[in-house]
Amino acid sequence: MTRRFLLTSLATALIGCATDATSKNDTDTTRGELDPTAGGATATAVAGWTTNGTRGKTHQPSVPVSGPADARWTPYDPPALYPRTVTLPMQYITMADGAKLAVIVTLPADAAGKPIQGPLPVVLQETDYNAALSTVASNALDGVVPSLSWLGSVIGAHDPYIVKHGYASVSVDGRGTGNSEGIWKAFDPEHQRDDDTRVLDWVVAQPWSNGRIGVAGISDVGIHAFLFAQTGHPAVKALISEGAGGDTYRDVAITGGQGNLLFFSTWFSLTTLVSTLNPQLLVDPVRALPVTLEHLNNALTSFQVPKFVSAVLGDPALAYDGAFFAGRSPVEATDAIKVPTFIVTTAHDIWQRGMPLMYEGVKNHAPTKMLVGSGTHAEMALNLGMTGDGVPIFDRIQLRWFDQYVKGLNVGADTLPNVTQSVLGHGRMVTSSDWPHPQAQAKRYYLHGDKQLTTAAPGNAPYERNDPRKLVQYPLNGICSISTSQWTLGALSLFPIPCFHRDNLTELFNLVYETPVLTQDMYINGPMQADIWASTSERGGSISVRIDDVDIFGNAIPISNGLLNDQFRQVDEARSRTLDGEMIQPWHAFTEASAQTVVPGEAMKLSVEIFPAAARIKAGHRLRIAIGPSNAPQGVPLGDQIVLQSPIGTMTVYNDPSHPSSLVVPLVPVSALD
DSSP states (O other), X not given: OHHHHHHHHHHHHHOOOOOOSSOOOTTOSOOEEEETTTTEEEEOOOOOXXXXXXXXXXXXBOOOOOOOTTOOOOOOOOOOSOXXXXXXXXXXXXXXXXXXXXXXXXXXXXXXXXXXXXXXXXXXXXXXXXXXXXXXXXXXXXXXXXXXXXXXXGGTOOOHHHHHTXXXXXXXXXXXXXXOOSOOOSSOTTTHHHHHHHHHHHHHHSTTEEEEEEEEEETHHHHHHHHHHHTTOTTEEEEEEESOOSXXXXXXXXXXXXBOHHHHHHHHHHHHHHHHSOTHHHHOHHHHHHHHHHHHHHHHHTSHHHHHHHHHTTOHHXXXXXXHHHTTOGGGGGGXXXXXXXXXXXXXXXXXXXXXXXXXXXXXXXXXXXXXXXXXXXXXXXXXXXXXTTBOOHHHHHHHHHHHHTSOOOSSGGGSOSEEEEOBTTOSEEEESSSSOTTOEEEEEEXXXXXXXXXXXXXXXXXXXXXXXXXXXXXXXXXXSHHHHHHTXXXXXXXXXXXXXXXXXXXXXXXXXXXXXXSSOEEEEEEEEEEEEEEESSSOOEEEEEEEEEOTTOXXXXXXXXXXXXXXXXXXXXXXXXXXXXXXXXXXXXXXXXXXXXXXXXXXXXXXXXXXXXXXXXXTOEEEEEEESOBTTTBBOOTTHHHHSOTTOEEEEOOSTTSOOEEEEEEEOGGGGO
16 A cells, blocks of 8 residues: 555656456357346347447447457567667757747667667657656656656656667657647647647657657647647557547536536646746756746636636536537547557546547557556556556556557567456456457346336336435535546545545435345446436436445445436437447537526436446445436536526436336446456
8 A cells, every 4th residue: 555655646746637368259249148137148139339429420330340369468578778768958849830849858878878879769748747847757766766767757758668678759848838838728729730740740850760650648648649640640650548538528528518627627737737847947947937937827817727717607618519629639530540559548537438439439440459457547647457467567568569560570569459458346357359348238227216226117017116216406426436536637546535435425315226136247348328317496407327336245336427417418319329229328419509408397318428337246246326416526517507506406316117217238248257
């Protein structure tokens, strides 16, 4: 715990914004459906998955990606080619409008510290977290604790391990951050593509560069990696991105139509802080001081503070989905990524929803692999919960990927499993040929007035009660829950506070429904959907849905959750995902035109998207769905919704034959875990 606590503390200062490792041959389309609550198994004909119609795209049949039946993780840790690294003085690249972006180059060096001039392949990162600050951390750790020197790369510095294996490392401060000029506008599409192209051209032209580039990064830096690849620049040969992008509106910004202010206050504060804690103030104060003061002024008057306030006040450009978010969503242009891509996320990452969508969008255009670890954003950055069962520490994965696709060596990166996941409740990494899991089948469970969750529809269960249930619409539910940890970038995830790891407290005043005790294990893998019939006494409201594994001691272990503003309940079926003909991932437009009036006392069908998860619920446990009126850490009402979603109102949840509230889950045969 001490090591994990120390690493987490370091991550909080550094970062911003997965059984056997043998793959299963799960491309067989003959699947057996297991119903753990019924205790039997039946064979069914299946229609299979459709892809999720992200943003403007309609759904279509999911094209499975095949993989070798014996794909497995194998060690890869070749000896370093050079003993040392050397960081060159800061340089600048001039953009089209005259703004200068700061660049830090680190080269491999011989035993005397003399840089290897190359030409060398390049690992390129663009960061909004101050490349000078992260480089100081990376160099200091390499000199004191070499085994942890990769931590500097978490916020955009070089990884000495990679550099010593024969790569030049280039770290660029994004526009308006670190030591770069201009105004930071968070991946501003007005400048981003041209800036990226000019950076790539500059790298190719350097004497130490051989013109072959791998783009990489974690979090903010990983989003920039996606954007570099989407330029289509011929120098980009491969991509690695960790916890870094998708549909910005739905994934992290306005989740379920509720403003994720906890995430944005954390991210905006971090970005501003690292731009003002600038080590260049000691090295070159004449240039660094004006740039640093400009960044602080821009944060207060141009972007961070004004955008945050505008969101709280319900500015339509931010409260609704539209051009602002479309231009900042890498999932919009996955078909532009044509290079081998390695994607990493975690079970409770801030991009828990978006990174699997990126995998789906890229896999049909380029070789693509995905690793899903356990834990949160911070744990991913620290490589906690990401290894085991043959999966190595991440810089070994990165080296292998770039050695194969940037250097052009045959080192077996192409033979790795397509998908590797940490499965909650299983305790081991599991591999499969694709995501969503090819063997999954949709199963619908119904909510009943006696708090049961069963496969029997209302009206078909003996001695059934169909009485509706009520709860108070209090606005601060979820304050102490996994959501608080998740949306503070995982900074709180390793503190030994029970409510960050169990849902019992946050669900104390929720409406809870559980299956009977399972007689056999249940394996859930993929997105889920809750179709809840509810009404409110007010003119507005929201609904929070949590999915748990309840163990034999009554501990509610969080699997995943969803959130929806009642006003945005309209579902676009053409863009929603289905499995075996059942809708399992609803798509809400979240536009002003799609908003619907909430009539007090009138029953509404609320189709809530529950972010994807993988969990093994063991025999003797129960599957739980908990319904609450809010999830404050994940999203709060914006603008006039603050008034409409009155804290003194009540929500009623129905479960009768005319209003069959239910949950759809993707069940995979437990044999796939063997």
